[in-house]
Amino acid sequence: MGIVVVEICDGNAITLIDIESILEEEFPEVAVLMNECLSFCGLCAVRPYALVNNKRVFGKTPEECLDKIRLQIKEELAVYE
Numbered sequence: 001m002g003i004v005v006v007e008i009c010d011g012n013a014i015t016l017i018d019i020e021s022i023l024e025e026e027f028p029e030v031a032v033l034m035n036e037c038l039s040f041c042g043l044c045a046v047r048p049y050a051l052v053n054n055k056r057v058f059g060k061t062p063e064e065c066l067d068k069i070r071l072q073i074k075e076e077l078a079v080y081e
Contacts, residue, residue: 004030004076006069007051009038014048014062022066027073029080052076 006023008014020032043049048065049058052072059065 003080004053004073005051006030006032006073007038008032008034009044009049010034010036012044012048012050014050014065017062017066019050019062019066019069023069023073026070027077029077030073 023030023032047058048062050069052069053076057068057072059068
C-alpha cells in the first residue's frame with residue numbers, strides 16, 4: 001500500500017485514461033484504488049474527479065484532473081521530504 005492513496009470511482013469520466021498505470025508508474029509511493037462508488041452522488045457524472053488522501057480533486061477534462069492529481073500527490077509527498 002502506498003503512502004498516498006488515490007481513489008477513483010469506476011463510473012467516473014477520468015477512467016477514459018489509464019490513470020492507475022500512469023500514476024503508479026510515475027509515483028511508486030502511490031496506490032490507486034478503483035471503487036464502484038465513492039458516495040459523492042452525481043459528481044462523477046458532472047466532471048472527472050478523484051480522492052487523494054481523502055481530498056477531492058477535480059477538473060473539467062480527464063487530462064486536467066490528472067494534472068491536478070499529480071500536484072496534490074506532490075503536496076502530500078512533500079511532508080515526507
